[in-house]
Amino acid sequence: MERGDLCRSKDFPALKNDTFLKAAWGEVTDYVPVWCMRQAGRYLPEFRETRATQDFFTTCRTPAICCELTLQPLRRFPLDAAIIFSDILVIPQALGMEVTMVPGKGPTFPDPLNEPADLEKLNENVDVNQKLAYVFQAITLTRHKLNGDVPLIGFSGAPWTLMAYMIEGGGSNTMSKAKRWLYQHPLVCHKLLKILTNVIINYLVGQVAAGAQALQVFESHAGHLGYEQFREFSLPYLREIAQQVKEKLKASAINQVPMIVFAKDAHYALEDISDSGYEVVGLDWTIQPKIAREKTGRKVTLQGNMDPCALYAPKDKISEIVKKMIEEFGTQRYIANLGHGMYPDMDPEHVATFVESVHMYSQEKRKNE
């Protein structure tokens, strides 16, 4: 097929390695599947070379390049899943906000939400099939190019995380502007979170329609909330996303896909998160495996959670850390990953050690079970 067709045709190659999907659904697997958050990233020289030609969000809007970046880590490592190269801030962009990537500073909103009246600026009835078609095309193209080797994960930022960016105008150590809104304008916040939730639901359903075989929702800023605020401003929307995505897929006669929720630093709400409608709960590295299993029962598959900085360790140390992690999580209902995204100064060879160690130790342990 021509590239144009590959961005549209849904006649995808058959899946060869379904270990990640089986683990996500809670089925028995022969070994622990593994992927890395931000596995398509600057730590790969080929990523830097491909990315160098244009600015970040232009890259996000170019399906062929998103596809290439998504595939790069798969060519190096025997990963069990791919994740589409994109960014969580494409949703604020679709809502009409300008977001630029400032080198050395990160994503920046020149005109963030400064006051409640600014919600009027948002194009809340956005048609994701029009505004975010480029992501769907990238997913469809990548599904073809993956040739069925491993499943393709789609993703979105969660409402609170996106809201925080839209108010802060970029990264923040404290998120104090966004949190000020939570305390001073709770009703406006719920309105904004609801707008985001609706767009996210349509966006995720569109990703599955385009070919995504699993979905991850990133509540990256959960750690700035405490338990009460998480229960009020994050959890209900996370629940609604899981529920509505499943209902809409059913209504459209599209096969269900497993959904992953990753609420970073939300140690205080693990029980609630494991009961919020997602098949998989992602864990940051501050959560001990044993405690995570206790709090989540065996209702969900767990995903994570090696400290990304452990990739700086010598290879034998990485291997040792992986071994311990697999012993503690066990080989079933478990997807190995890092506890957060990778950093640009990491060594690809150490990623190889991480991936290989997960496969080796989990196969070994599985044999003795």
Next chain:
Amino acid sequence: MERGDLCRSKDFPALKNDTFLKAAWGEVTDYVPVWCMRQAGRYLPEFRETRATQDFFTTCRTPAICCELTLQPLRRFPLDAAIIFSDILVIPQALGMEVTMVPGKGPTFPDPLNEPADLEKLNENVDVNQKLAYVFQAITLTRHKLNGDVPLIGFSGAPWTLMAYMIEGGGSNTMSKAKRWLYQHPLVCHKLLKILTNVIINYLVGQVAAGAQALQVFESHAGHLGYEQFREFSLPYLREIAQQVKEKLKASAINQVPMIVFAKDAHYALEDISDSGYEVVGLDWTIQPKIAREKTGRKVTLQGNMDPCALYAPKDKISEIVKKMIEEFGTQRYIANLGHGMYPDMDPEHVATFVESVHMYSQEKRKNE
């Protein structure tokens, strides 16, 4: 006495309000004492005015100004403790490192520790009585000027937190440079942490000798460590600080003072922290009171933990949050505080509501006990 004498004489006025100290020692109190981390701060117009005349670290080195800044919040609010105005980075400075405060950016080390060999640059046998005399003078002066109204808290950064600053060269979202050291150069890290521990011990003992009536150790970067790394690179040094400070005070026939440890975001190690030799454990706002009491038993007094951003809420909402907090922590073995330092854009009147609510609700609850 003249100011010069007030910086030396240890003949202090008698303490009138010992509620904070009683709570810290685990004694019965009539109400819950309260203070705020960063209560001497930019949210006060008089602070901004006093600070405007010179740069940040020059202020830290000027006892009369540190004293004035320490007293300012006491003039406005019926706080139960004062904390000396200073900065945790005076220790890296005493070790010979340059640290400047860059407006809008925060503390910056023009020449951070880039590699293990850089440890040789440190003046590890620093005489704190010479290099940090200005802090001790500020404490002594402030003890006099407080006139016994409330106790004066001294403080220090903890070794890992200071080490992270010294390697990162300032703030960081990931602390990935410092964590790289932990994984690649563990022995060098232990050497550096030991150097810092020794200086911190002498520094804290010196603060008590100068008049500090309680001590708080800030492990502000604990959240970047997981459980294993905390147990290896933070906890042993926290323990050693508590133990050695107490031994050295005893050896010098100086009265013991209660010690507070505040390991921010160290939810994963609350049990260990509550068993590390400190009388008081500070909590960030992500820890639920009930869980904190369960994990720490009643071995320690708890301190905290209202979300600082709750000070953005309307006054009646602040009052409601405080009421719930006191109901959950109880009135005994408890010191009310925020779960982190205050921010510059907070309203002093809301701090007043916080402080008054703590007193009012705890007195009320105490009467019914």
